């Protein structure tokens with residue numbers, strides 16, 4: 189395939205949070221080949237991400253032949269390494285990489301999941317977990333069939349009210365019964381001691397993981413928590429590229445890796461993370477995994493598939509897999525199997 193055109197746009201996302209996730213929000217990337225195929229990816233970085241795609245990456249890619257997205261991925265990273273090994277630039281690369289994987293699937297007439305594992309059974313639905321903000325919603329979601337719930341606990345303050353969180357987990361456990369998994373997400377707001385205080389108090393109620401207890405670059409704190417916390421430590425939704433996850437794995441910083449395919453470097457990076465985690469005996473549970481990109485890797489590569497509920501403000505793609513009765517199916521269509529509203533593209 190030879191690349192003819194590379195375009196990017198930040199679509200409107202009514203209802204998205206009034207913070208960086210909107211200002212530097214999701215971008216749509218379209219790569220068109222001379223053969224007339226169109227690949228569509230979703231990345232991040234808002235207008236800054238659009239600029240990276242529509243300048244540096246477009247100039248590098250137009251006119252290039254490719255069969256394997258991995259080859260161009262390496263080059264995109266090298267081209268931007270002096271100013272973008274983490275954050276906005278890698279979010280932009282993620283969108284392009286996913287568009288290239290979409291093209292690779294369409295060229296072969298196969299869903300991306302089948303490119304990753306030709307034997308994958310797409311009739312087997314993937315269980316999901318719901319990220320919730322209160323116990324009533326946790327119960328509603330469990331009644332709808334999800335396999336697990338993750339409680340956001342930001343409202344318990346900084347440092348957190350550990351007794352309050354333990355009370356919430358206890359009540360949620362009593363309501364859900366012994367079987368369903370419960371996780372906690374601290375959104376990077378705590379420190380080592382307050383995380384340990386929470387971990388010790390919630391341990392009797394069975395918690396699968398505590399997510400992002402401290403900021404992503406607090407390496408020493410993560411190492412200490414991995415040694416001392418009775419609850420497994422999760423993170424990675426704000427980490428980037430194979431090298432970033434290599435640091436987490438080799439440094440023994442997380443027990444559960446949570447890459448975001450639309451930020452961390454795309455499918456090329458997520459595949460590398462799955463391989464790395466498998467070799468190290470770690471679990472991978474991609475951030476917002478039920479959305480239509482990561483779900484292909486979860487179905488094809490994950491020994492313990494569990495897909496997080498989607499962001500409900502990103503609606504510009506058609507044919508997104510829907511969670512029904514707590515599970516989601518990978519669409520058996522070429523590429524990622526998505527459609528896009530044509531009017532979104534510039535001129």
Ligand SMILES: [Mg+2]
Nearest residue numbers: 373399400425
């Ligand atoms: Mg999180």
